Amino acid sequence: MENAVEAVGLCKRFRVHRERRTLLKERFVRGRSTTVPQYFWALKDATFSVPRGSSLGLIGHNGSGKSTALKVLTGIYRPSSGSVSVNGSVSALLEVGAGFHPELTGRENIRLNATILGFTNRQINGLMDEIIEFADIGDFIDSPVKHYSSGMYVRLGFAVAVMVRPDVLIVDEVIAVGDEEFQRKCFDYLHGLRKAGASLIIVSHGLGSITELCDEAIWLEHGEMRDYGPANQVTQAYLDEVNAREAARAADVFPQIPESDASQHRRGSGEIRFIAFEPSSAQHDSMRMLISGESASLSIRYECHSEVTDAAFGLTITNSSQVPVLALNSLVHGPLDIAVGGGTVAFETDALLLTGGTYSVSVSVTSEGRTIDAATDVAELVIRAGGIEQGGVYLQNGQWIQSNS
């Protein structure tokens, strides 16, 4: 199949200006900048192609080089090395208000943009009504675009970008600004364009729209192509990593219980010492985040230095208003005998009934009334609301019933 876009070893390098001397006066007074120029690779060795009628999505974190890649593809930036060839006309919608002059009216901006895209006056006259109809912004079409709301900007921008029927359409995360109805309209139109043989290149943080619209996807990380392949596979790989990273970050939120000498946080004789508090959930095992109403496991890791009999573990969860909302004690299942070595004790539930919020966790272990280890407010526990956010401290089971009397 013929390729609409072909990029080979595309690189874009920016100079990092620590102090840029933009005034001749400064250069004169302070001399040329003596610091060695530092470079930053916004895009490194990107090689990909988009066959005609196919679509490509770019995903990645903020600053991963997605927008730079689009600007190189549209010609706004010149690649530092590598080559890109585009077969056919390109229309791009980068950021809100792509290429609008604020002082000109909507109609004049349509004319201006279409001229930039290489249309003749006659062609523009033919397109004008169609574009205005698609944008659907009413009488605002004849007022300067500086008076537009961001939604109107996007409507008009999108209308111009798609109605000129480009061979390659480049869209940078803009559709999200419009309302639900307009977004739907845009998606339908993009599908239609693809069917008609146009190629799409889309940047989006909405992975859903990438899998819906794109055949292939590129996952960019620090300007490099981390993954390139079928859209659903790439987005899945990306999602997995994002979740894993979030889990790792969550693990940092629940750190090792500190061996503190500040006595009010840590008391006890010390045969057993707590090491860490580790909440987890069966449904989201990659995420160390708990969800209201779902299963949860609150696990305490410890190290036992000498054998303890008749031990009872306690777990207190305090909400942000300092109210202890849960005070659990393992004694409900009888006393425990703890052997020397490491181990965990966990409280598990099918449904954690605390409402969403940030809680503070205190743990303790006692034996026949004697405190062995007690750590107050040693960890933070984040619980996310499962469905509709509700107030109060816990979720009451039950249902609402309405009847007419």
Add this chain to the structure above:
Amino acid sequence: MVLVTATRRQTSRAQLRLTWSFALRDLKARFTATSLGLVWTLIVPLATVLIYSMVFAVIFRAQAPPAGNGKTVFAAWFFCGLVTWNIFSQIANAGMSSLLNMGAMLQKVYIPSWIPAISSGLSIGIERLLEAGVMLAFMLALLNVGWTWVLYPLVLVVVAVFAMSLGYILSVSIVYLRDTGQIFAIFTQLWFFLTPIMYPLDLIPTEWHGVPLRDLFLLNPMTSFVGMSRSLVYELSLPSLGAVLYSLGWTAATVLAARLVYKRWGRDVSEAI
């Protein structure tokens, strides 16, 4: 190592069309911005002619060379030189700020960096033609007309090309060095007075403390442009071949310099704006 196969679908015809539409937009904006619109573009130079003629012809008793019809009218002679200077300085100035004025747009759509300077030059040039028309009407009223007028538009076109190229170079420069504007403003003022516009070149001593001063004044390309305009329109004679070649040489060199600037810096301005 830098291999860029063209990605642009903009054919050169489309680019010219874009340049032209920018110029038209510019003109429209200028004529609708003020209530008197077009009239202002004429009042300002006419007032300048009046003021300078009063100051120089009446107070300083400056003498203009005789016109083609034998009469000597300082205001006509001065006006003719001023038109050429205005075309040059206003095109160069407008070109200088044109790229920055595009601003954010350059980061959202691909527009070659030479388009703003050329299109603003075109719109200014067209506007200044009105002034040239008034100047010619003035000459006509003085019954100072000759066939040499036919060549006058050629001089204006060359001046405009010279000014647009300079304007483009400045427009790229101002992106990287923001005080280009202030420096050029001072420089044009000096340049205006160093060009024989309100005094005849004969007034400059050929030698001054051992310095061949008049020859130095002749190095100024604007001396040639103003001189050629006056030969054709006021004195109704052909300019010297030397002046023609010299001004063409300067224009060609400036166009080449503008090309170099485009190749070296002009394609990366969207990153610096």
